[in-house]
Amino acid sequence: MSHVLAAVAWPYANGPRHIGHVSGFGVPSDVFSRFMRMSGHDVLMVSGTDEHGTPIQVQADADGVTPRQLADRYNRVIVEDLHGLGLSYDLFTRTTTRNHYGIVQELFEGLHRNGYIVARTTLGAISPSTGRTLPDRYIEGTCPICGYDGARGDQCDNCGNQLDPEQLVNPRSRINGETPKFVETEHFFLDLPAFAEAIGGWLDRRENWRPNVLKFSRNLLDDLQPRAITRDLEWGVPIPLDGWRDRGDKRIYVWFDAVIGYLSASVEWARRTGDPDAWRKWWSADAQGKDALGYYFMGKDNIVFHSVIWPALLLGYSGEGDKGGEAGQFGKLNLPTEVVSSEYLTMEGKKFSSSRRVVIYVRDFLERYDADALRYFIAAAGPESNDTDFTWAEFVRRNNDELVAGWGNLVNRSVSMAAKNFGVIPEPGPLTSEDEAVLAVAKAGFATVGELIGKHRQKAAIGEAMRVVAEANKYLSEQAPWKLKSEEDKPRQGTILHVALQVISDANTLLTPFLPHSAQKVFELLGGEGVHAPMPRIEEVEDLDGGPAYPVLTGDYKAGARWESVPVVAGTPLAAPKPVFRKLDPSVVDEELARLGGEES
Ligand SMILES: [Zn+2]
Numbered sequence: 001m002s003h004v005l006a007a008v009a010w011p012y013a014n015g016p017r018h019i020g021h022v023s024g025f026g027v028p029s030d031v032f033s034r035f036m037r038m039s040g041h042d043v044l045m046v047s048g049t050d051e052h053g054t055p056i057q058v059q060a061d062a063d064g065v066t067p068r069q070l071a072d073r074y075n076r077v078i079v080e081d082l083h084g085l086g087l088s089y090d091l092f093t094r095t096t097t098r099n100h101y102g103i104v105q106e107l108f109e110g111l112h113r114n115g116y117i118v119a120r121t122t123l124g125a126i127s128p129s130t131g132r133t134l135p136d137r138y139i140e141g142t143c144p145i146c147g148y149d150g151a152r153g154d155q156c157d158n159c160g161n162q163l164d165p166e167q168l169v170n171p172r173s174r175i176n177g178e179t180p181k182f183v184e185t186e187h188f189f190l191d192l193p194a195f196a197e198a199i200g201g202w203l204d205r206r207e208n209w210r211p212n213v214l215k216f217s218r219n220l221l222d223d224l225q226p227r228a229i230t231r232d233l234e235w236g237v238p239i240p241l242d243g244w245r246d247r248g249d250k251r252i253y254v255w256f257d258a259v260i261g262y263l264s265a266s267v268e269w270a271r272r273t274g275d276p277d278a279w280r281k282w283w284s285a286d287a288q289g290k291d292a293l294g295y296y297f298m299g300k301d302n303i304v305f306h307s308v309i310w311p312a313l314l315l316g317y318s319g320e321g322d323k324g325g326e327a328g329q330f331g332k333l334n335l336p337t338e339v340v341s342s343e344y345l346t347m348e349g350k351k352f353s354s355s356r357r358v359v360i361y362v363r364d365f366l367e368r369y370d371a372d373a374l375r376y377f378i379a380a381a382g383p384e385s386n387d388t389d390f391t392w393a394e395f396v397r398r399n400n401d402e403l404v405a406g407w408g409n410l411v412n413r414s415v416s417m418a419a420k421n422f423g424v425i426p427e428p429g430p431l432t433s434e435d436e437a438v439l440a441v442a443k444a445g446f447a448t449v450g451e452l453i454g455k456h457r458q459k460a461a462i463g464e465a466m467r468v469v470a471e472a473n474k475y476l477s478e479q480a481p482w483k484l485k486s487e488e489d490k491p492r493q494g495t496i497l498h499v500a501l502q503v504i505s506d507a508n509t510l511l512t513p514f515l516p517h518s519a520q521k522v523f524e525l526l527g528g529e530g531v532h533a534p535m536p537r538i539e540e541v542e543d544l545d546g547g548p549a550y551p552v553l554t555g556d557y558k559a560g561a562r563w564e565s566v567p568v569v570a571g572t573p574l575a576a577p578k579p580v581f582r583k584l585d586p587s588v589v590d591e592e593l594a595r596l597g598g599e600e601s
Contacts, residue, residue: 001040001041001042001291002041002042002291002292002293003041003042003044003281003282003289003291003292003293004033004036004041004042004043004044004282004292004293004294004295005043005044005046005262005266005282005283005292005293005294005295006029006032006033006036006043006044006045006046006295006297007046007047007262007294007295007296007297007336008025008026008029008045008046008047008089008296008297008298009024009025009047009296009297009298009299009302010047010048010049010050010095010258010261011025011047011049011050011078012049012050012051012053012055012056013049013050013051013056013070013071013074013075013078013094014055014056014059014070014074015059015074015354016074016077016078016081016361016362016363017078017081017361017362018352018354018359018360018361018362019345019347019360019361019362019365019374019378019390020344020345020346020347020352020390021299021362022081022082022085022087022362022374022378023342023345023378023382023383023390024297024298024299024342024343024344024345024383025047025297025298025299025342026082026085026087027085027087027374027375027378027379027382028297028340028342028378028379028382028384028456028458029045029087029295029297029340030045030085030086030087030088030513031375031379031453031458031513031514032295032297032340032453032456032458032513033045033088034088034512034513034516034533034557035450035453035454035513035563036454037088037557037560038509038512038513038560038561038562038563039450039562039563040562040563042281043090043557044090044266044269044279044282045088045089045090046089046090046091046092046093046261046262046265046266046269047089047092047093047261047262047265048091048092048093048094048095048261048265049071049074049075049078049079049094049095050095050254050258050261051067051071051075051094051095051096052067052095052096052235052236052237052251052254052257052258053233053235053236053253053254053255054132054133054135054138054231054233054254056070056071056235057132057233057234057235058138058175067235068096071094071096072550075094075550075551076551077363079092079538079551079552079553080363080538081361081362081363081366082362082536082553083536083537083538083553084362084363084366084371085362085366085371085374085375086371086375086516086517086533086535086536087536087553088516088534088535088536088555088557089536089553089554089555090269090554090555090557091265091266091268091269091272091552091553091554092265092536092552092553092554093261093264093265093268093550093552094550095257095258095261095264096547096550097264097268097543097544097545097547097550098543098544098545098546098547099264099267099268099271099543099544099545100237100257100260100261100264100265100268101237101238102264102545103260103263103264103267104237104252104256104257104260104264105237105238105240106328106329106330107260107263107313107317107328108229108239108240108252108256109240109241109328110316110317110327110328111190111313111316111317112188112241113325113326113328114316114317114319114321114323114324114325114326115191115323115325116190116191116194116195116312116316116321116323116325117188117189117190117191117229118188118189118191118226119186119187119188119189120186120187120188120189120226121184121185121186122184122185122186122187122228123166123182123183123184123185124182124183124184124185124187124232125139125153125165125166125171125180125181125182126180126181126182126183126185126232127173127175127176127178127180127181128178128179128180128181129176129178131232131249132232132233132234133185133231133232133233134153134165134173134175134180135153135231136152136153136154136164136165137152137153137154137174138153138173138174138175139152139153139165139168139171139172139173139174139180140152140153140168140171140172140174141153141168141169141170141171141172142168142169142170143156143158143159143161143163143168143169144163144167144168144169145159145161145163146158146159146161151163151168152174153165153168153171165180165182166182185232187228187229187230187231187250188228188229188230188239189226189227189228189229190226190227190229190256190309190312190313190316191226191321191323192224192225192226192227192308192309192312193224193225193226194316194321194322194323195224195308195311195312195315195316195321195322196221196224197322198311198315198320198321198322199221199308199311199312199315200218200221202311202335203217203218203221203307206338208338208455209338209339210340210341210385210456212385213300213303213307213339213340213341216300216303216307217303217304217307217308217339220304220307220308221308224308227309228253229252229253229256230250230251230252230253231250231251231252231253231254232249232250233249233250233251234248234249234251235251236251236252236253236254236257237251237252237257238250238251238252239251239252255305255309256313259305259306259309259310259313260313262296262310263279263283263330263333266279266282266283267279268544269554271544272541272544272554280331282294282334283330283333283334284331284332284333284334285318285331285332285333285334286331286332289334292334293337294334294335294336294337294338295336295337295338295340296310296336296338296339296340297340297342298339298340298341298342299341299342299343299344300341300342300343300344302341303339303341306336306339306341307336307339310336311335311336314333314334314335315335317330317333318331318332318333319332320332338456340456342382342383342384342385343383343384343385343386343387343388344383344387344388345382345383345387345388345389345390346387346388346389346390347359347360347389347390347391347596348389348390348391348392348593348596349389349391356597357595357596357597358596358597359596360592360595368588369399369582369584370517370518370581370582371517372403372514372515372516372517372518372581373395373399373403373581373582375514375515375516376398376399376402376403376462376514376515377390377394377395377398377399379458379459379461379462379514380398380402380459380462380463380466381394381398381459382458382459384456384457384458384459385459392588392589392592392593393589396584396586396588396589399581399582399583399584400583400584402466403581404579404581404582404583406466406469406470406473407466407469407507407511407580407581408579408580408581409473410469410472410473410476410500410504410507411504411508411522411525411577411580412577412579412580413476414476414497414500414501414504415501415504415525415526415574415576415577416576416577417481417482417497418497418501418574419574419575419576419577420576421490421493421494421497422494422497422574423573423574424570424571424572424573424574425497425498425501425526425527425568425569425570425571425572425574426493426494426495426497426498426570427494427498427570427571428494428495428498428499428570429491429492429494429495430495431495431499434475434478434479435495435496435499438471438472438475438499438503439499439502439503441467441468441471441503442468442471442472442502442503442506442507442510442565443506443565445464445465445467445468445506445507445510446506446509446510446563446564446565448464449461449462449464449465449510450563452464453513458514462511462514464510465507465510465511465514468503468506468507468510469507471503472500472503472504472507475499475500475503476496476500479496481493481496481497481500484496498568498570501526501568502565502567502568504522504526505523505526505565505566505568506565508522508523508526509561509563509564509565509566512532512533512561516533516534516535517533517535518580518581519532519533519561520532520533520535521580522580523561525574525575525577525580526568526572526574527569527572527573527574530559531559531560532560532561533560533561534555534556534557534558534559534560535555536553536554536555537553537554537555538551538552538553539551539552539553539554
């Protein structure tokens with residue numbers, strides 16, 4: 001048994017999340033966490049909403065609210081959406097808690113003390129009317145290389161060259177069109193080159209990573225530059241140094257604060273359990289965390305933060321970069337065991353885009369379809385290791401052919417036949433070799449499906465679980481228990497149905513990490529009582545250090561099924577089943593396509 005940290009990417013709280021977001025970080029991390037808990041590991045699954053930074057400030061200004069009000073609005077929306085999907089966070093919090101501020105500042109101070117944070121004067125663009133920094137991507141103008149008029153401050157999309165904003169001809173703010181002013185400004189930089197050797201050595205010791213993630217991370221080490229970790233902005237975590245702490249115009253850069261959320265959320269979770277040091281079992285690089293493993297889940301655009309920058313922060317705070325140093329009050333901290341990055345989900349062949357209405361928000365999806373239907377699609381056809389397209393036609397096909405006709409029908413016809421003819425799970429008689437064979441296929445699934453989930457190959461894993469379902473359907477068709485109507489055939493009919501219900505029970509356990517809502521229903525159809533697949537709950541909590549109250553996602557996941565075959569018990573009462581899955585009318589494809597914007601093809 002190990003202490004397993006499931007560190008899940010932090011959704012940015014500037015709007016509702018769409019299904020592309022949750023297919024990259026949400027569902028895969030939940031499948032993994034549920035499986036690891038079922039296997040007896042002590043899992044801590046944490047995340048929260050990422051609420052600082054210029055985009056939130058800009059959007060709050062546009063909406064006429066404060067950044068905090070905007071973050072409050074979308075924090076709640078996102079919490080409710082993730083709850084609707086059944087994502088089993090131990091704590092889903094936010095970056096505007098006082099606990100988070102304190103821990104971000106503790107890491108900043110520790111890195112600064114050890115010499116890994118240095119002050120520098122740079123040229124920054126500011127908006128003359130507001131005095132605020134204009135990030136590179138909020139500046140556009142004419143490319144000095146190719147003359148394209150829509151070049152952005154960081155690069156030209158026409159010729160592909162990297163740019164600095166002061167190189168643009170006729171630069172202008174994309175927020176309000178005014179000409180930015182370039183001024184000297186002092187900022188703090190993280191000395192990333194001081195970690196190149198330590199991170200290189202750590203990457204060399206990584207096993208089982210997806211090869212593209214490892215290769216991408218190694219390549220980043222070839223060109224590490226000091227990276228700015230503060231901004232000219234009022235919205236964010238204050239810089240915890242004398243002469244800076246009370247300045248209203250300088251804040252810690254949002255990416256620096258958000259990535260520390262994995263640690264601060266773990267500490268918050270521990271404080272809320274009443275054992276404030278409990279987080280150390282997942283984090284400490286000493287004896288307290290000796291069996292700790294840490295898995296980080298994200299989309300591929302965030303790899304750099306998890307495979308280079310976060311390890312650099314942890315190394316620097318622990319005093320383990322080129323400049324040495326001493327660990328801060330948290331002690332030496334564990335680096336990630338594995339960075340699990342997914343690829344992109346597109347929609348009907350296009351990039352998700354809220355402005356062009358090529359989007360479906362999680363909330364809208366869950367109003368019209370079941371959470372497990374989406375979870376099934378993501379696991380079976382999501383962007384695990386390739387960019388993948390979501391189409392409504394494929395969603396409906398998989399729901400109807402695989403979930404309804406494959407799995408749901410197996411459950412429904414077996415339980416209803418047993419309920420009608422016996423009223424209970426029937427007694428088995430002597431087993432034939434066909435009975436033994438199908439039971440063995442189901443039992444073998446625990447090793448194969450489990451190993452695949454452990455290696456983050458969820459697409460293959462759910463394929464193996466559905467292969468058990470297919471074998472069970474084949475077995476039923478061949479044995480045809482509905483033909484055994486005579487009194488003397490009844491014992492054999494009972495045996496076949498007993499075997500079928502055992503295989504269904506096993507297949508249901510194999511599918512539980514993927515389809516927790518329907519797994520609970522199937523468990524109850526088989527006469528089970530109590531919790532089979534625990535679910536998260538939304539709780540309104542007080543800030544631990546006196547800030548405003550907020551909703552969190554949490555849960556008690558100790559109860560529930562183990563990752564093993566449990567014998568069904570003959571004589572357990574059965575009732576006529578209700579269908580577990582909903583068949584979708586093919587007309588929903590046209591309805592959904594009509595909701596999408598963009599040109600007709
Ligand atoms: Zn250009």
